[in-house]
Amino acid sequence: MEKFTQVTSIATPYMRANVDTDIIIPAKHLKSIKRTGFGEHAFETVRFDAVGNRVGDNVFDSDRYKGAKILVTGDNFGCGSSREHAPWAIAELGFRCIIAPSFADIFAGNCVKNGILTVALPQAEVDAIAMAAEGGQDITVNLEDQTVEVGNSKYEFDYNAAHKHMLLNGLDSIGQTLQASAAISAFEEKQKHMTPWLYRA
Known part of the structure; x- marks a missing residue:
């Protein structure tokens, strides 16, 4: 697994609360236990309409956020069923870090097992980071220091010590x-x- 120490990137803002794992990767696509092939179906109901046409203004396919390695989102992200396919799909979209006010526990545990850092911050701080993301600013997430920096602002976050060891060492x-x-x-x-x-x- 790739080590995670620090990432600097633009971020994709998707400020919806209670995003469950069926939104992240619909159940109809859970037909494999390989870790690949799920990115094309990630956030399918957000990215495509009922007949399969791409929704033009969706943030996941926007040129504004192309190459983003950080996802900024709403409270209780990753709730619902415990499918590990959800972080697999998110990783295939290129995200190494997710910032939100809170995460479902099982989802957060699945993320660390797949090299994705989940950063929980107060709602006001997440809102400020999302605003910076919408403006195209680079955001730096440093796991060693447990900080998020954007512009002149720096936010500190708590993180499980055992999970930090796993990510820093790629385990x-x-x-x-x-x-x-x-x-x-x-x-x-x-x-x-x-x-x-x-x-x-």
């Missing part, structure tokens, strides 16, 4: 477990001597 849950591979091997060797019948073919 998903399996990678984190494998950091203890020496201890795991030592336990297995000890177990083989104590309970050899467990290892007989």
